[in-house]
Amino acid sequence: MLELAYHKSPYYQRIFKEAGVRPFHLENFEDLKKFPTIDKKDLRTRQQMVPDFGDLICAPEEDFVFLSASSGSTGVPTASPFTGPDFEDFQDCQARLFWSSGMRPTDRYCHALNFTLFVGGPNVIGAMKLGALTVWAGTIPSERLLAIFQTWRPTVTWTTPSYAWFLGETAKESGINPAELSIRKIFVAGEPGGSIPETQTSIEALWDADVYDYYGLSDIFGACAGMCEAKDGLHMAEDHILVEVVDPQTGQEVAEGQRGEMILTSLKKVARPLIRFRTGDIVSYTTETCSCGRTHMRMHGIHGRLDDMMIIKGVNVFPSDIETIVRNNENLTGEYVCVITEEKHMAALTIEVEKVEGFQGDMDALATEIQIECQKIIGIKPRIRILDAKSLTRATHKAIRVRDERKKGQ
Ligand SMILES: [Zn+2]
Numbered sequence: 001m002l003e004l005a006y007h008k009s010p011y012y013q014r015i016f017k018e019a020g021v022r023p024f025h026l027e028n029f030e031d032l033k034k035f036p037t038i039d040k041k042d043l044r045t046r047q048q049m050v051p052d053f054g055d056l057i058c059a060p061e062e063d064f065v066f067l068s069a070s071s072g073s074t075g076v077p078t079a080s081p082f083t084g085p086d087f088e089d090f091q092d093c094q095a096r097l098f099w100s101s102g103m104r105p106t107d108r109y110c111h112a113l114n115f116t117l118f119v120g121g122p123n124v125i126g127a128m129k130l131g132a133l134t135v136w137a138g139t140i141p142s143e144r145l146l147a148i149f150q151t152w153r154p155t156v157t158w159t160t161p162s163y164a165w166f167l168g169e170t171a172k173e174s175g176i177n178p179a180e181l182s183i184r185k186i187f188v189a190g191e192p193g194g195s196i197p198e199t200q201t202s203i204e205a206l207w208d209a210d211v212y213d214y215y216g217l218s219d220i221f222g223a224c225a226g227m228c229e230a231k232d233g234l235h236m237a238e239d240h241i242l243v244e245v246v247d248p249q250t251g252q253e254v255a256e257g258q259r260g261e262m263i264l265t266s267l268k269k270v271a272r273p274l275i276r277f278r279t280g281d282i283v284s285y286t287t288e289t290c291s292c293g294r295t296h297m298r299m300h301g302i303h304g305r306l307d308d309m310m311i312i313k314g315v316n317v318f319p320s321d322i323e324t325i326v327r328n329n330e331n332l333t334g335e336y337v338c339v340i341t342e343e344k345h346m347a348a349l350t351i352e353v354e355k356v357e358g359f360q361g362d363m364d365a366l367a368t369e370i371q372i373e374c375q376k377i378i379g380i381k382p383r384i385r386i387l388d389a390k391s392l393t394r395a396t397h398k399a400i401r402v403r404d405e406r407k408k409g410q
Contacts, residue, residue: 001273008058011046039278043078057272059083068119070218080219081271089268090221093237094126097226101212103156105131110154114139119218142170153182161193162395168206179208189214192320195301198327215302220266230291233298240268245285259284280306312349315379319401325373331359335392342406349382357389
């Protein structure tokens with residue numbers, strides 16, 4: 001891949017030269033660290049400098065058969081092209097991940113992810129490759145999706161954790177018990193929820209189904225990793241992607257079990273290889289063999305995006321930490337928003353939560369209870385604002401968990 005990148009991409013050639021490295025300098029994994037990293041900003045800039053696909057591409061356009069674009073919350077979406085073989089590899093990998101989660105040709109799979117530009121869309125083809133009967137639903141209104149569930153009784157579906165929860169609640173409101181529907185496996189991705197035990201078990205209880213967390217990256221595959229039936233971390237597709245986990249500040253590798261930013265190198269994709277791509281995703285990992293027997297490393301939770309990390313009184317706080325606490329408290333609905341404000345030139349955190357309907361207890365005692373949990377788990381005591389049930393906006397796709405109320409430029 002280094003040879004390909006160096007000889008075909010003017011950008012890679014330039015940054016390798018600037019770093020004083022050549023592909024032949026790579027003799028072992030340790031040597032990879034000599035090569036420069038790239039990030040999302042580089043992809044965006046290069047695409048703007050060299051339309052239409054940037055100068056990291058390493059195959060001629062006539063070889064491209066598919067283009068996904070990042071759902072990027074900021075700025076211009078960046079394109080991720082695939083050649084025919086890249087796309088085949090992608091779907092082969094999806095089929096294998098589906099199989100590892102226990103999906104079989106006898107299953108019916110209802111795909112409830114967005115198809116538009118989103119790299120998760122084509123995963124439906126992976127389900128077909130596996131041999132399951134697939135229903136291409138996409139992101140349709142909840143009532144219609146529930147009607148599909150009732151009519152064709154799919155056993156497997158894929159959506160975001162927020163939407164799995166929302167859809168279950170919507171079903172209940174219209175008199176349908178989601179646990180009595182046919183869904184037995186729910187794949188989730190796009191948010192940390194699927195790896196937060198409290199969120200995972202809440203969705204599982206609501207649907208009487210198993211929840212499997214998946215991880216995808218628009219710049220590589222719709223799913224680069226997924227949970228096997230042991231549901232003990234996400235197996236990374238290490239035959240397609242090389243993984244490094246580093247301290248985001250120092251760039252030094254972190255030990256197993258420690259949190260760090262994931263850096264990925266694609267090992268096969270030729271349309272646009274990614275060499276040491278900083279994902280901005282914070283993970284921890286283990287190389288211990290899984291009880292399922294698979295040897296690919298497992299990520300224990302995508303703790304969140306580096307962009308979502310809040311620094312409160314010098315402590316790194318992720319919304320997923322707050323989620324663990326909120327979902328664990330039976331007096332709360334499980335919905336929450338982290339509000340950051342500026343106090344005495346310091347970032348201050350307030351957590352907005354909802355009490356469950358019919359809660360009669362002492363509000364101050366409840367707030368104190370949450371604060372003590374926060375102190376224990378994240379090491380700070382945020383302010384707690386308890387709202388009535390259903391006060392916070394429900395997400396139909398990705399939930400917004402952080403509201404930054406600090407004035408820009410301060
Ligand atoms: Zn496993």
